[in-house]
Amino acid sequence: VKRLAVLALLAGLVAGCGSRDPRTEVDVQRFFGECGAAYGRQTDLSKAEGECGIVTTLLNRFGAENRDVRVDVNIVAWPGYPQLSAQMAAGDPPDLVTMHQSVIADYQSRGLLEPMDAILAQAGVRPEDFTPAGRRGVTKDGRLYGLPWDTVGGLFHVNTRLFAEAGLMQGSKPVLPRSADELLAHARQFKARTGRPYLIQSQVNDPATHVRNLYSYLLAQDAVFFEDRKHIRLRTPEARRIVALFRALNAEGLSTTDQDNPAAIASFMNGQGGVFPTGTWMIGSFDESARTPGRPLYRSYAVFPYPRLFGRPAAFVDGHAWVMPKRERSPEQLRAIARLLGFVARHNLDWSRTGHLPAFQSVVESEAFRALPHRADIAPLAVFGAPLPDYVQRQAPIEGMVGEELAAAVSGQKPIDRALADAERRVNELLAQTG
Amino acid sequence: MSAAARPGLSPVAWLLVGVGAAIMVAPLLWTLALSLKSNSELMRDTASAFGGPYTLENYRAILQGSVLRWLLNSFIVSLGTTLGVLVLCSLAGYAFARLEFPGRRALFVVVLLGLAIPEQAVILPRHQLFADLGLHNSYAGLILPGLTGSFGVFFMTQYFRAIPRDLDEAAMLDGASRFTVFRKVLLPLTLPAQATLGVFTFLGSWNDYWWPLISATRSERFTLTIGLASAQMNYAQTSGLGFLMAQAVFASIPILIVYVIFQKQIVQAMAGTASR
Numbered sequence: 001v002k003r004l005a006v007l008a009l010l011a012g013l014v015a016g017c018g019s020r021d022p023r024t025e026v027d028v029q030r031f032f033g034e035c036g037a038a039y040g041r042q043t044d045l046s047k048a049e050g051e052c053g054i055v056t057t058l059l060n061r062f063g064a065e066n067r068d069v070r071v072d073v074n075i076v077a078w079p080g081y082p083q084l085s086a087q088m089a090a091g092d093p094p095d096l097v098t099m100h101q102s103v104i105a106d107y108q109s110r111g112l113l114e115p116m117d118a119i120l121a122q123a124g125v126r127p128e129d130f131t132p133a134g135r136r137g138v139t140k141d142g143r144l145y146g147l148p149w150d151t152v153g154g155l156f157h158v159n160t161r162l163f164a165e166a167g168l169m170q171g172s173k174p175v176l177p178r179s180a181d182e183l184l185a186h187a188r189q190f191k192a193r194t195g196r197p198y199l200i201q202s203q204v205n206d207p208a209t210h211v212r213n214l215y216s217y218l219l220a221q222d223a224v225f226f227e228d229r230k231h232i233r234l235r236t237p238e239a240r241r242i243v244a245l246f247r248a249l250n251a252e253g254l255s256t257t258d259q260d261n262p263a264a265i266a267s268f269m270n271g272q273g274g275v276f277p278t279g280t281w282m283i284g285s286f287d288e289s290a291r292t293p294g295r296p297l298y299r300s301y302a303v304f305p306y307p308r309l310f311g312r313p314a315a316f317v318d319g320h321a322w323v324m325p326k327r328e329r330s331p332e333q334l335r336a337i338a339r340l341l342g343f344v345a346r347h348n349l350d351w352s353r354t355g356h357l358p359a360f361q362s363v364v365e366s367e368a369f370r371a372l373p374h375r376a377d378i379a380p381l382a383v384f385g386a387p388l389p390d391y392v393q394r395q396a397p398i399e400g401m402v403g404e405e406l407a408a409a410v411s412g413q414k415p416i417d418r419a420l421a422d423a424e425r426r427v428n429e430l431l432a433q434t435g
Numbered sequence: 436m437s438a439a440a441r442p443g444l445s446p447v448a449w450l451l452v453g454v455g456a457a458i459m460v461a462p463l464l465w466t467l468a469l470s471l472k473s474n475s476e477l478m479r480d481t482a483s484a485f486g487g488p489y490t491l492e493n494y495r496a497i498l499q500g501s502v503l504r505w506l507l508n509s510f511i512v513s514l515g516t517t518l519g520v521l522v523l524c525s526l527a528g529y530a531f532a533r534l535e536f537p538g539r540r541a542l543f544v545v546v547l548l549g550l551a552i553p554e555q556a557v558i559l560p561r562h563q564l565f566a567d568l569g570l571h572n573s574y575a576g577l578i579l580p581g582l583t584g585s586f587g588v589f590f591m592t593q594y595f596r597a598i599p600r601d602l603d604e605a606a607m608l609d610g611a612s613r614f615t616v617f618r619k620v621l622l623p624l625t626l627p628a629q630a631t632l633g634v635f636t637f638l639g640s641w642n643d644y645w646w647p648l649i650s651a652t653r654s655e656r657f658t659l660t661i662g663l664a665s666a667q668m669n670y671a672q673t674s675g676l677g678f679l680m681a682q683a684v685f686a687s688i689p690i691l692i693v694y695v696i697f698q699k700q701i702v703q704a705m706a707g708t709a710s711r
Contacts, residue, residue, distance in 0.1 A: 033668035033675075037499030052668055074654055077664035086649035090566035262481070262673045269479045285478060285674060295479075 023070040024336045027094035029087075030055060030073065031080045045350045050284070054351055062343045069336040079103075084325070088112055093325035095337055099146065101137030101319045101387055102395040108140045109393055109435060114324040115143040116341075119334065123147075123342035133385040134359030137319045140390045146321030147341050149348070150356035153317035153385050154212040154306055155378055157268060157276040157286055161300035166190040166274065176307040180245045183309055187254035190274050199255035200273035202264035203411070207403015210246075212277070214406060215316035216306050217242045219386055229391040229434070232398070232427040234420045241310070243420065246410045257411060271296030277306065280378070283355035287373045303374045305381045317385030319359065357382040393434045401426045470494070470680035477676040493681035497666075501654060502685070505662030509689075511574055512647075512658055513640040516581035520636045521629055523582055528591025528625075529617050533603065543592070549585030554645065562649060572656045577647055581640050587632050594628040595621060630700040634693065641690060659686055 035052040042048060043064045048057035063071050074094060076083045081103065087093045088107075099107070107113045116138075120127070127135055127144055134148030156176065163174045166189055177183035187198035202209050218225050223238040249255045259267060261278075268276035269289050276282075283303060290301035306315050322344060324337070344351075345360065349368055352358040357378065363369050364383075370376040388395060402423045409419035444452070469477060471489040530536075531543050561580060562571075570576035598621055606616045647658045657665060663682040668675045694701060 034500055034666035036501070037496050050668070074652070075665045076652070077648065077661060078667060082649055083652045086562060086571075087652050089562060090571050092566075092571070262478075262676065265478060265673050266480055285475075288475075289479070 021070060023068055024330075024332045025070045025072055026096065026333060026336050026340060028059065028071055028073050028096045028340075029076055029080065029084065029094035030098040031076055031078050032098070033078075034075045045347065048350070049353070051281075051354045054354060058344065058347055058350065061347075062340055065343075066336070066339060069339065071340065088325060091327075093327055095327070095329065095333065096322050096324060096340065098149075099321055099323045101146065101148065101321050104138065104145050104321065104323060105140060105390060105393045105395070107323070107325075108145045109391075112326055113145050114326050115145060116147065116324055117144045119324070119338050120144060120147060120341060122335075122338040123345065125342060125345045129360050129362060131357070131359055131361050131364055131382040133317050133357070133382050133387070134319060136390070137317075137359075137387050138321050146323040147345060148359035149320045149322060149344070150351060150354070150359055151317050151319045151382050151385050152280050152356050153315050153381050154216060154277055155280060155283075155381070156304050156306055157278060157282060158302045158304065159268065159271055159274055159297065159300050160302050162190070162194050162196065162271065162274050166193040168274075174302055174304075176304060178308060180241070180309050183245065183307070184248060184252075184254070187249060188252070191254055194274070196273050197254055197256050198274045199249060200259070200264050200267050200276040201255050201257070202259055202261040202278065203250075203255075203257055203407060204260040204263075206261050207400050207407065209277070209403070210406035210410065211399045211403045212316055213246060214239065214242055214402065215388070216314060217310050219314035219316060220308065220311040222311060226389050226392050229393065230428070230431045232402075232424055232431070234402070234424045234427075235417065238310075239420055240416055243406060243409050243416045245309070246406075247412065247416065250410050251412065269295070269297055271300070280355045280357060280381075283374055283378075284353075302377065304377050305384075313380070313384045315381055315385045317381065317387060319387075320356070357385075394430055397430060398427050401430070466680050466683055469677055470684045472677050474675050474677045478674055481676070493677045494685065496678060497663075497681055497685050500666055501657075501662060502659070502666075504655065505657050505659045506689075508574075508577075508651075508656060508662075509641055509659040512577045512581075513637050515574065515578040516640040517633050517637045519578060519582040520584050520587050521633055524584060524587035524591045524632060525622060525625065525629065526617075527588045528593075528595050529621065531588070531592040532595030533600075533617075546585050546588050549583070550589065558646070558649075565650065571650050572653045574656075576650050577656070577658065580646055581636070581643070584636065587636065590632055591625065591628060594625050598624055627700065627703070630697060631703065634697045634700055637693060638690060641693075 032055050033052040035050075035056055039048060039053045039056040039060070041060065042053075042057045043061040045054065045057050045061060048054045059071055059073055063069070079100070080098070084093065084097060084099075084107075093112075104113065117127075125147060127139075130138075130148055131151060133151040137151070138144055138146035138148045158174045158176075160169065160172075160174055163169050166186075168175045168186060168190060175186070177186050190196070190198040215225075218238055221238040221241075223236060225233050225236070225239070227233055246255075250257050256264065256267060256273060264276060264278070265282065265285075267273060269286070286297060286301050286303070289295045289297040290299060292298060305313070322341060329337070348358045348360045348363045349366065352363060352369055352375070353372060358364050358369060359382075361382075364379050370379070392398075405414070405419040405423035405426070408414040409416045414422070465484070468484040469481065470493055471491070472484050473490055473492060476483050527546075531539065531546075565571055565576050565579075570579070602620055602624075603616050606620045607613075611619070642660065643658070644660045644664075647661045648664075651657055651661060654662070654665070663686055666682070667679060672679060
């Protein structure tokens, strides 16, 4: 009996080995959270909502349409870079990874990412079809290191009811300022007529708020603030002008000063201020509030790119991309990855329902995209939005440092010149350590 | 001292204790209240947590994910680490306290130096070592680093030293081997210390985030802390606050159970009276 049991066990093991999954396996690693409960089996993209819902459904749909490919999805804790770095150090990175375009330089400069020109061509994706912002975001040293998926940037979310109360509407459109002086004048008029601050800003524990303002309006003035890959230059008249403007808005009580991001969101949704400068990702939530009777934002919401206060229209943007870490792959896997990339690219419109701008010009110009709420108003961001130069590494910690110093400057805790000098020194010390 | 004989607290002391307790409990109750509200409602106003309607939707969402797998992983890793630490630290503590061998003092100093080295200082070489050994994304990879606890060795050494040597000598006169003395005479006397060390090791392992984050990079090996973090949307603190708080409550339940069971040992250890 024992021998029979052993034989049966061995036979089972052999049978188990024989039934190995014949499909080509592609390891995909992404952030955006886990929502298997709601979308685990969903393949109908029209029924998916939000970043997590849409990306989950998209990958499900690819699996359903490509039965010969097994997409193994690994969802990592936001933002996933410690894990990715660890996987690379251990020699076991995934095949495809979601990555912020601002982070690509950190990995690309160390030779950890594959150039993707060839595989994108195989996927039928042409770089000429990318939006200018998308293309700039994934191009490093003249080569493509990712499939751009979207453009993410700051927008002016406007409460039109309060704007009307303040006399700042022209027909159905809010009147946005065209210079720094006009911004101050509008803000003073707004406060005088509504009793509320013109700007709702997330200024507590949110360095990105200050950095978006600074970078966007430096780009608008054509200021070269990253002279080379090792130096930032912030002690300039252009930077001082921007910081002085936001300091004045705070000093005159024309902006909220003591709110973090959740508080600022709640404040805007409850109609406690005129403009909330925050990202593309909030459009869905604010629009839903604007469509719900009884809510303070009901029929009172519009959204636009940052107004042109200095020089030319410009905005600092980032975006998400799909990148390929360097590793060995079989020809079958490369073909499967190309198919997946092509599939993701063809569904860029679905992804743009998240609020992020498409990475493909044809989608930006499409009727379907422009029919989505507010998208026609924000579409220019995909054209004039610009990332930092492709050689700038460590953009996330730089944002933290610059944001801290700017917060101190606009709140009056530090003189503007000292804050800019401190930011410059700290960033340059960091960049001196990069390879 | 019995409860009856304990001198009563003055009203002022009661007031201070009450205020202190309220300060401690308020954030926990706030977390619980937020976890029972819908995300969209909290995005508009967190003060809505003071009143209904309440919902279990956030907890339902947690349970429909891979959370039971992550819970099991956390139990395996925490129990494995705790058992390993107790065995190794007891043996090492006994050796340092009772055995004479060349280099004993120097070795003990080396162990004590381990207390001064933060995990971050060794995490890169350790990660590389585990990668070379193919231990990432395995239970062994998650358990082994936790076994090298200098504190546990020091703690058990001090405890063994406090036990009179007369007991060893009496047992050896009766013919007991050194290992028998360790196992049957001394080890039972260290149970209070082992309980304290075990509870703290379990809690530390359960709450560990940094090492599992970079060692367990595949969902099937995520511990609860990593799994719950991976389930969060990018803007969890704004658009998913209720879910985030429900995760916090859910993750703390097992720890709460451990605390209730081992309350006496934990309080003793905190009070610095974890002696015989």
